[in-house]
Amino acid sequence: MRILAIGECMAEMAPTDAPSTYQMGFAGDTFNTAWYLAQLTPETPLSYFTAVGDDAISSRMLGAMRESGINTQQVRIVPNRSVGLYLITLNNGERSFTYWRGQSAARLLAQDKQALAHAMMQSDLIYFSGITLAILNPEGRAALLDVARSARRGGKRIAFDPNLRPHLWDSSSEMTENIMQAAAVSDIALPSFEDEATWFSDKNPAATLQRYARAGAETIVVKNGAETVLYRTRGAEGSVHVPPLASVVDTTAAGDSFNAGILAGLATDTPLPDSIALACKLAGHVVQGKGALVPINQSLLDSCPQP
Numbered sequence: 001m002r003i004l005a006i007g008e009c010m011a012e013m014a015p016t017d018a019p020s021t022y023q024m025g026f027a028g029d030t031f032n033t034a035w036y037l038a039q040l041t042p043e044t045p046l047s048y049f050t051a052v053g054d055d056a057i058s059s060r061m062l063g064a065m066r067e068s069g070i071n072t073q074q075v076r077i078v079p080n081r082s083v084g085l086y087l088i089t090l091n092n093g094e095r096s097f098t099y100w101r102g103q104s105a106a107r108l109l110a111q112d113k114q115a116l117a118h119a120m121m122q123s124d125l126i127y128f129s130g131i132t133l134a135i136l137n138p139e140g141r142a143a144l145l146d147v148a149r150s151a152r153r154g155g156k157r158i159a160f161d162p163n164l165r166p167h168l169w170d171s172s173s174e175m176t177e178n179i180m181q182a183a184a185v186s187d188i189a190l191p192s193f194e195d196e197a198t199w200f201s202d203k204n205p206a207a208t209l210q211r212y213a214r215a216g217a218e219t220i221v222v223k224n225g226a227e228t229v230l231y232r233t234r235g236a237e238g239s240v241h242v243p244p245l246a247s248v249v250d251t252t253a254a255g256d257s258f259n260a261g262i263l264a265g266l267a268t269d270t271p272l273p274d275s276i277a278l279a280c281k282l283a284g285h286v287v288q289g290k291g292a293l294v295p296i297n298q299s300l301l302d303s304c305p306q307p
């Protein structure tokens with residue numbers, strides 16, 4: 001199975017122990033998922049679709065993607081643009097984020113509808129998120145959903161994480177309307193209950209699950225932090241216990257890494273409850289480390305199904 005992840009990767013400046021000294025890295029929700037996925041199932045062909053600029057930082061980003069085992073052949077190069085940037089500030093151990101992404105080339109990723117359609121044609125499973133949609137203009141969103149809808153009709157599977165980020169949208173109603181339009185073109189929905197409860201007023205994870213089922217998703221996995229994961233696939237429902245952790249260091253990319261476990265399971269035809277157990281194990285490891293991209297240890301990789 002060939003997988004395509006679509007979205008924005010940004011340059012990250014993370015504080016180090018030395019005052020006013022930052023370490024540069026690359027991260028972004030769908031990219032984080034691809035990064036974990038490349039390690040979980042290195043045999044699975046995996047591409048990232050985005051747009052970057054034609055400057056030095058853009059080529060460095062593409063190099064970092066390739067080094068992680070992610071194919072960048074479909075990435076669009078937009079002259080005179082660059083990549084988005086965010087800076088992490090630590091305040092008594094609490095991380096806060098400042099973003100510069102208004103002029104990011106990734107905002108133009110859906111401008112060339114044919115390129116998007118071509119990338120989807122070369123894949124079997126297509127993954128994007130609410131953040132992918134949020135950074136696009138209305139025409140770009142319509143183009144992405146249109147191409148995804150056609151790809152689905154042509155037999156491709158579409159996986160979607162709503163990843164609700166109200167500050168990226170003009171209004172909460174614009175966000176919720178667009179999210180449900182994306183859900184309507186998706187086979188697999190991967191929502192996080194806490195955010196869904198806030199913005200859709202879901203009373204419990206079962207209500208979240210039902211809402212995405214009504215939108216047309218065949219497989220739904222509702223994440224809920226340390227609480228039980230609820231799922232439904234082809235009409236069968238169940239839940240998977242989340243192993244408790246002694247300590248949580250940083251929840252950045254918990255959901256992104258969890259999604260990588262689910263996509264790895266889909267790529268290898270693993271039964272969904274087993275994929276969820278793997279996803280919990282991986283996300284549990286990630287929240288015990290700092291930052292979005294936490295190196296995975298061999299024992300975790302050994303427990304992974306291979307295609």
Ligand code: AMP
Nearest residue numbers: 192223224225226245254255258280283
């Ligand atoms: P979330 O998107 O916050 O619901 O979290 C995604 C996944 O990360 C959850 O389904 C868990 O597998 C894992 N996770 C997040 N927070 C915790 C926690 N405090 N303890 C254990 N696992 C967690």
